[in-house]
Amino acid sequence: MVDDAFYMQLCIDEAWKYQGLTYPNPAVGALILDQHEKLIAIDAHHEAGSAHAELNVITKALTLLGDTKVSKIKNPIEKHQYVLKHHHNYFLGATIYVTLEPCNHTGSTPPCSLLVKELGFKKIVIGTMDPNPKASGGASILKNSGVNVSEGVLQKECELLLEPFKKWQTGDPYLFFKLAKTQNGVYSGGIISSLESRTLVHKLREKIDLLIIGGNTVRVDRPTLDCRLTGGKAPDILIYSQSKIFDFEIPLFKVKNRKVFIEDTLERVKQYKFIMIEGGQSMLEASLSYTDHQLFFTASHMQKGDVLQIDTNLQSLHSHQVGVDKLEWFKKI
């Protein structure tokens, strides 16, 4: 069925591509149908400090219309101002879908509710309401302005996108476990994931503030755990290990501008907010009780090697293709 849920699912799919990368902001997806309900553009929020999903999808639509400037404006405030002046009434009578209620406050960007109102959208379909009291109220403003507001479409699925953001709101750390495995569940034996997957992991490493890794993995794999594929700042490292004996000549200990802790407790976590755990069987098993999500990259090939022998119920939150690998987010249930 091509209905509101169908279009909201497209927004959700787009938003999950940026899950983690938008922290501390929520992952949000948006989509525009023109006045004749022709699908024009789909986009998402990409990273904190940049344009929200609504402004991104409007930018995309204007670019398709022939505007050559808007996509080059990096500053979201300038982009917002530009769009207010150069929309050519293109969105009069159009419909916008957003997984999250448009923000109603001026943060690092002006309010998206204003944008939706000023551009003349006739209808907005919202997945879930903004849990942030500072930013909420966008739906009410739009209703009062005469926009047709539909709320709660695929609400549960849209809420799943917000979990890291909700942790940040309550001041709690958000932890996720990342693992690469083959189609038959092997997680050892050299590089398993595609370059695309590894590049995404490096992007995530740029966003997290702490990376936890098991002592054995450091001793055996001798990883660098930096962001060399993307060029950004490497995260602080907590090597979770009883023994303090390591080969301190390996590159991991030489990366500039980061701290490396070797500790046998997880007390350090309290000083950080956005934390990724990398490891194999033992780290996954140990971390299942306190991690919010598990992120698996599954390659399509099979190889012989160490496999995970664990009993646990997991709920798949979302999956999509990254190069030849499948990326899938899970939650313990």
Added chain:
Amino acid sequence: MVDDAFYMQLCIDEAWKYQGLTYPNPAVGALILDQHEKLIAIDAHHEAGSAHAELNVITKALTLLGDTKVSKIKNPIEKHQYVLKHHHNYFLGATIYVTLEPCNHTGSTPPCSLLVKELGFKKIVIGTMDPNPKASGGASILKNSGVNVSEGVLQKECELLLEPFKKWQTGDPYLFFKLAKTQNGVYSGGIISSLESRTLVHKLREKIDLLIIGGNTVRVDRPTLDCRLTGGKAPDILIYSQSKIFDFEIPLFKVKNRKVFIEDTLERVKQYKFIMIEGGQSMLEASLSYTDHQLFFTASHMQKGDVLQIDTNLQSLHSHQVGVDKLEWFKKI
């Protein structure tokens, strides 16, 4: 980008849901945009002898328009005739996307090319051309009638859908290996897949004409290998085994209207056309060289048990969600 490839991908996704179930016909997906390019409906060919993808998606569109009769007509010829009389010029100026060139001959249904022409579609976007010389020519007919024909959109991806059909055309058997596994690659230990996945497997068993299974699986798991979840005819069984010793009292040997062979060669395959192999490590390993595809149902949970220890390169052809499981088609590369 919302372009021809975007819409063709939606057709491809829909078609894969019926892969195997349409045999000996190809799996085909189709989609309609109205004259304003509003997405109206997506559908696929469901099974041989029933309506083709084009007629199915037109039926869906007419039903959405308020036609209460068309969806109830089971006979595809009657449905075709009904649509020719009751389309209300709704498709004038519309666009249809099809993964495969519309057929141009009268088989168990009248030609779809005629339908597209008579209903006044202004444009057709085709994934790949019909390899069947008897049925091809639909694109030419439409071009000559003034329809805007665009060919070769996601051609490679659309061709992947045709592999079982192509085998049937050349008279060769089509063989695929089916396995259910957990997220960590365990394939043993009771029921792994969801009811939705097992129902789909039973639907596939209704379509195949031979099911091959390893002797050990019969001895240990004592499966029935029928279609009790869907009610159709159970396939013939080839138990591939050196030893002829079995407990002949298990339900497998009691299913009516089917043959069970116990043989230590695969010579029997030559007498069949559409063959599924079920098994674990040893059957997968042995069959990789002669199976066309591998079909894995991967559950989201993890459990301890036997895992596949195999080295092989696989290409993922397509995956989608079936209940809480992921269904994925692979090809050895």
